[in-house]
Amino acid sequence: MNNQPTTWFKAAPISAFPENGGACVKYNDKQIAVFHFKQLDKWYATDNECPHKHQMALSRGMIGDQQGHPKVACPFHKKTFSLETGLNLQGEDYCINVYPVKIEDGFVFIGI
Amino acid sequence: MTQPLKVVVVGNGMVGYKFCEKLLTKVGGGLFSITVIGEEPRPAYDRVHLSAYFSGTSVEELTMAPASWYAEHGIQLLTGECVVKIDPAAHYVQTHTGLQIPYDKLVLATGSGAFVPPVPGVEKEGVFVYRTIEDLDAIIGYSKGATRAAVIGGGLLGLEAAKATLDLGLETHVVEFAPRLMPRQLDAAGAGMLKRKMEALGIQIHLNKNTSQFDGGAAVVGLSFADGTSLEVDMVVISAGIRPRDELAKQAAIAVGPRGGIVVNDQLQTSHPDIYAIGECALHQGMIYGLVAPGYEMAEVVANNLVQGPTVKEFKAFDMSTKLKLIGVDVASFGEPFCEQTPHDTIVVEDKLKGIYKRLNVTTDGKYLLGGILVGEAENYNMLLQTVKNRLVLPPNPEDLVLPARKGDGASAGAGVAALPDEASICSCENITKGAICQAIEEHNLPDVAAIKKCTKAGTGCGGCVPMLSDLLTETLKKQGKVVKKVLCEHFDYSRQEMYHLIQTSGTRTYDEVVAKFGKGCGCEVCKPAVASMLASIYNDVIAKQAVIQDTNDRFMANIQRGGTYSVVPRVPGGEITPEQLIALGTVAKKYDLYCKITGGQRVDLFGARVEQLPSIWEELLEVGFESGHAYGKSLRTVKSCVGSTWCRFGVQDAVGFAIRVENRYKGIRSPHKLKSAVSGCTRECAEAQSKDFGIIATDKGWNLYVCGNGGIKPQHALLLASDLDDETCLKYIDRFLMFYIKTAEPLQRTATWFNKLEGGMEYLRDVIINDSLGIAAELERELQYLVDTYHDEWRVAVETPEIRARFSHFVNVEEPDPTLEFVEMRGQKRPADW
Ligand code: SRM
Ligand SMILES: Cc1cc2nc3c(=O)[nH]c(=O)nc-3n(C[C@H](O)[C@H](O)[C@H](O)COP(=O)(O)OP(=O)(O)OC[C@H]3O[C@@H](n4cnc5c(N)ncnc54)[C@H](O)[C@@H]3O)c2cc1C
Ligand code: SF4
Ligand code: FES
Numbered sequence: 001m002n003n004q005p006t007t008w009f010k011a012a013p014i015s016a017f018p019e020n021g022g023a024c025v026k027y028n029d030k031q032i033a034v035f036h037f038k039q040l041d042k043w044y045a046t047d048n049e050c051p052h053k054h055q056m057a058l059s060r061g062m063i064g065d066q067q068g069h070p071k072v073a074c075p076f077h078k079k080t081f082s083l084e085t086g087l088n089l090q091g092e093d094y095c096i097n098v099y100p101v102k103i104e105d106g107f108v109f110i111g112i
Numbered sequence: 113m114t115q116p117l118k119v120v121v122v123g124n125g126m127v128g129y130k131f132c133e134k135l136l137t138k139v140g141g142g143l144f145s146i147t148v149i150g151e152e153p154r155p156a157y158d159r160v161h162l163s164a165y166f167s168g169t170s171v172e173e174l175t176m177a178p179a180s181w182y183a184e185h186g187i188q189l190l191t192g193e194c195v196v197k198i199d200p201a202a203h204y205v206q207t208h209t210g211l212q213i214p215y216d217k218l219v220l221a222t223g224s225g226a227f228v229p230p231v232p233g234v235e236k237e238g239v240f241v242y243r244t245i246e247d248l249d250a251i252i253g254y255s256k257g258a259t260r261a262a263v264i265g266g267g268l269l270g271l272e273a274a275k276a277t278l279d280l281g282l283e284t285h286v287v288e289f290a291p292r293l294m295p296r297q298l299d300a301a302g303a304g305m306l307k308r309k310m311e312a313l314g315i316q317i318h319l320n321k322n323t324s325q326f327d328g329g330a331a332v333v334g335l336s337f338a339d340g341t342s343l344e345v346d347m348v349v350i351s352a353g354i355r356p357r358d359e360l361a362k363q364a365a366i367a368v369g370p371r372g373g374i375v376v377n378d379q380l381q382t383s384h385p386d387i388y389a390i391g392e393c394a395l396h397q398g399m400i401y402g403l404v405a406p407g408y409e410m411a412e413v414v415a416n417n418l419v420q421g422p423t424v425k426e427f428k429a430f431d432m433s434t435k436l437k438l439i440g441v442d443v444a445s446f447g448e449p450f451c452e453q454t455p456h457d458t459i460v461v462e463d464k465l466k467g468i469y470k471r472l473n474v475t476t477d478g479k480y481l482l483g484g485i486l487v488g489e490a491e492n493y494n495m496l497l498q499t500v501k502n503r504l505v506l507p508p509n510p511e512d513l514v515l516p517a518r519k520g521d522g523a524s525a526g527a528g529v530a531a532l533p534d535e536a537s538i539c540s541c542e543n544i545t546k547g548a549i550c551q552a553i554e555e556h557n558l559p560d561v562a563a564i565k566k567c568t569k570a571g572t573g574c575g576g577c578v579p580m581l582s583d584l585l586t587e588t589l590k591k592q593g594k595v596v597k598k599v600l601c602e603h604f605d606y607s608r609q610e611m612y613h614l615i616q617t618s619g620t621r622t623y624d625e626v627v628a629k630f631g632k633g634c635g636c637e638v639c640k641p642a643v644a645s646m647l648a649s650i651y652n653d654v655i656a657k658q659a660v661i662q663d664t665n666d667r668f669m670a671n672i673q674r675g676g677t678y679s680v681v682p683r684v685p686g687g688e689i690t691p692e693q694l695i696a697l698g699t700v701a702k703k704y705d706l707y708c709k710i711t712g713g714q715r716v717d718l719f720g721a722r723v724e725q726l727p728s729i730w731e732e733l734l735e736v737g738f739e740s741g742h743a744y745g746k747s748l749r750t751v752k753s754c755v756g757s758t759w760c761r762f763g764v765q766d767a768v769g770f771a772i773r774v775e776n777r778y779k780g781i782r783s784p785h786k787l788k789s790a791v792s793g794c795t796r797e798c799a800e801a802q803s804k805d806f807g808i809i810a811t812d813k814g815w816n817l818y819v820c821g822n823g824g825i826k827p828q829h830a831l832l833l834a835s836d837l838d839d840e841t842c843l844k845y846i847d848r849f850l851m852f853y854i855k856t857a858e859p860l861q862r863t864a865t866w867f868n869k870l871e872g873g874m875e876y877l878r879d880v881i882i883n884d885s886l887g888i889a890a891e892l893e894r895e896l897q898y899l900v901d902t903y904h905d906e907w908r909v910a911v912e913t914p915e916i917r918a919r920f921s922h923f924v925n926v927e928e929p930d931p932t933l934e935f936v937e938m939r940g941q942k943r944p945a946d947w
Contacts, residue, residue: 012924012925016924016925018659018660018919019660020624020634020660020661021659021660022660023924024922024924025923025924025925026923026925026926026928031923031932037634038624039624039634040634053947054947055675055676055947056930056932057672057676060667060668060672062636062640062641062660062663063634064633064634064635064636064637064640065633065634065635066602066636067602068633070634073636073637075663075664075672076672078637
């Protein structure tokens with residue numbers, strides 16, 4: 001988990017991202033998955049790579065909540081990760097990096 | 113602090129032990145100080161399974177609980193100590209070594225001893241009883257110098273003793289006074305069957321024999337009978353009944369019955385209110401219970417009343433039903449086996465060839481079961497017993513309960529454990545109800561019967577209920593599985609079937625509307641695709657409109673592969689493909705560098721397409737008339753076809769033509785899981801139709817329709833739904849069948865699994881589909897026809913709709929492919945690098 005972002009990366013306009021789903025942005029050599037929960041007006045960003053089999057796929061996963069806690073399910077084997085902590089929710093050892101997101105002037109910024 | 117109440121138990125047999133265990137679980141120690149005095153040299157052991165000692169089960173294994181258990185629970189255990197005196201006035205007992213032990217409450221659990229008839233010569237060497245481990249050791253020792261043994265007594269225990277002597281390699285005779293074996297449990301016909309079986313095993317049975325003398329000098333050499341005959345044997349085991357151990361009570365002037373047994377009231381108090389008697393020594397309403405289950409119930413009553421005060425719990429007359437395996441022969445009697453006083457009708461099944469005898473006593477109106485006898489096969493014992501105990505109404509043909517299961521459409525005998533009420537006692541030894549067992553399974557997530565035994569103690573007595581425990585486990589797990597599945601997930605409190613109905617009647621068309629109206633939260637990867645599938649089955653709208661609720665494969669309308677590329681599978685109905693189409697496949701594959709493979713579903717799969725290439729690839733395929741093959745969807749895959757009568761010398765119908773018609777009719781329809789079909793042109797079945805969700809096989813009169821087959825993980829053959837159908841009727845039945853499945857199955861349940869859970873099986877399904885027993889056939893047809901009429905090629909829609917097409921990109925901020933994709937070369941084509 002990152003605490004204090006050093007850089008706010010201007011990723012793309014809000015309209016580039018699906019509602020209640022995810023999409024991937026490229027930042028230098030990094031792939032970052034961005035998720036938008038429309039009803040809650042919440043944005044989350046994580047690594048795009050699933051640590052299970054190192055697939056660049058989390059942005060294509062389905063999002064939702066587990067007991068109110070936001071999560072994403074990897075499309076490959078349905079491992080689920082907390083979007084707040086990056087921890088695997090099945091209690092396995094994998095975890096992903098999460099990044100802060102802010103919205104300004106209709107743009108999505110990711111803190112890296 | 114008040115002094116703990118001093119409870120003294122005389123007798124450390126099965127019931128004495130059970131009493132300690134029950135008292136502890138009620139108070140956990142502290143309130144009582146417990147002392148147990150047993151005359152045997154070791155702590156209580158499982159007398160019921162005493163015979164297992166012959167086949168090598170050790171004393172440790174038979175022991176109910178080791179001495180350390182008593183110590184750990186603060187119980188003072190004295191073994192090898194015989195109580196010789198009770199002083200009810202001074203409230204103490206005295207043992208043969210002179211120990212005096214004071215008590216506030218005394219519990220007599222002295223059991224019984226073998227009844228030894230006062231026949232001359234009974235004291236000779238080589239005459240044994242069969243009750244304790246010491247008895248068995250003595251029998252084993254003596255048998256080494258013997259070749260022939262007689263067992264006196266053809267009851268339950270006698271036959272068990274006979275098995276023991278048989279196992280010891282002795283020529284075995286059973287001598288019974290009555291005209292039949294097991295006179296208390298079996299009628300003449302049942303006993304006759306048992307006798308034949310015993311004789312077949314090499315045991316010689318002598319009925320109507322009254323032993324008048326044990327012959328021999330110091331050691332026994334034979335038996336003489338009152339009818340003047342005799343039998344030469346080297347040893348004798350007496351098993352002629354039990355005699356309650358009431359000598360202590362008599363000494364203390366506690367009331368005993370005229371034929372023995374310590375008289376107790378419903379609280380199991382003796383004539384002295386501070387003294388209780390339980391187990392085989394107690395005489396309750398003129399009855400000595402020679403079984404362990406009533407003894408345990410007595411222990412429960414006394415433990416309960418000591419803790420909660422008297423009159424809280426009473427002992428009621430106890431069921432004497434038994435089931436046992438005697439030398440490999442099942443024998444059971446339950447409820448009222450004879451019905452001597454009760455008006456009844458009997459159903460008797462007798463198969464002398466197989467050695468099976470079954471008798472059911474049924475009320476004269478045929479509604480209820482009163483009791484019965486089973487010899488040779490007692491599989492249904494538990495169900496029958498529960499049917500009696502719970503007064504379950506009998507099925508219309510009660511004889512089915514005892515007839516061997518008939519071949520054919522799985523009309524199952526009885527309704528199984530599911531039909532029992534929660535109060536039904538499953539383990540009668542420990543008196544544990546169905547409700548308690550199911551609750552334990554659920555609360556502690558018990559995975560198997562061993563865990564159930566450990567947690568609930570059910571099945572630890574006679575073991576007769578173990579098969580039912582296993583059924584209950586299956587049922588409960590199934591139910592749990594259903595609970596998980598039954599409610600879609602934590603976001604919806606409805607089953608799929610309920611959701612389907614709600615969506616249909618409310619007219620909700622999007623996931624957001626559905627979750628807002630019927631659910632809670634933001635949804636998840638379980639409910640989103642499930643709702644997406646239902647919306648598609650109901651409205652058949654373009655699925656790409658709600659891409660984010662589709663499973664990954666449906667979201668990009670292609671199967672995702674290792675590495676993150678996708679596959680492209682165009683539909684090839686009936687496997688019939690034109691040369692132009694073949695060329696186009698090659699051209700596209702070459703252009704986009706795709707791996708090509710002929711699939712097991714008679715079409716071609718192109719692998720390795722990047723997400724942003726999918727629309728262009730499809731655009732080119734659409735141009736030569738290809739459509740989506742829905743290889744990614746929970747929807748119709750292929751309708752496999754053999755070549756049929758158009759080319760094949762055996763073909764009796766045009767299989768390809770009909771397969772194409774079937775595939776084109778049902779393509780694109782979303783269902784709970786994928787659907788596969790096939791059409792074979794004759795009975796040789798080259799299209800493997802009987803492994804499909806619906807399969808069609810040509811006959812010279814038309815088509816045979818099979819349903820609910822499965823290949824895959826758990827193969828299952830499809831079953832014949834109807835025969836010799838014309839084209840239209842065949843399609844009509846398929847319409848109804850598919851829609852019925854779509855509306856009622858659980859998410860991700862193939863037709864075979866759905867069918868396996870369908871109560872009533874094929875007969876019911878046939879009734880619904882063909883006879884319209886639910887009156888929904890027209891509605892099913894209408895709903896299916898709507899799906900046929902609203903078919904659209906979803907890849908065409910995607911390619912032609914810019915907003916949808918735009919979604920096929922890896923990044924949203926740059927127009928670049930995923931730079932991490934890696935391929936390696938293999939046999940002249942590419943494949944993804946290993947992960
Ligand atoms: C391509 C193919 C193998 C092949 O190279 O031949 C195939 C490939 C896949 N099968 Fe299959 N199955 C293929 C024929 C079969 C068959 C044979 C048949 O249909 O005649 C079966 C057994 C028949 C049956 O389903 O009853 C079959 C039983 C399965 C199962 C197990 C289903 C079951 O009920 O047990 C799965 C897993 C599932 O669906 O949950 C599966 C799942 C899959 C998936 C979709 C796994 C996935 O989600 O990634 C595979 C991906 C294909 C891809 O990436 O394009 N595939 N699969 C076959 C495509 C046929 C077609 O043209 O559409
Ligand atoms: C071979 C065999 C097979 C059986 N099979 C079955 C079956 O399949 N199903 C079934 O339900 N039942 C069966 N039974 C019957 C079952 O074992 C008894 O019902 C059960 O053991 C009764 O328990 P209890 O504690 O009342 O008596 P017991 O188990 O006999 O225990 C009484 C104990 O008290 C001790 N004792 C007596 N007097 C004194 C005294 N004065 N001081 C100290 N200790 C004393 C005795 O030594 C004994 O250890 C079988 C019995 C036998 C022998
Ligand atoms: S059998 Fe297994 S490995 Fe082979 S295609 Fe089907 S799902 Fe994939
Ligand atoms: S690669 Fe993500 S779950 Fe396996």
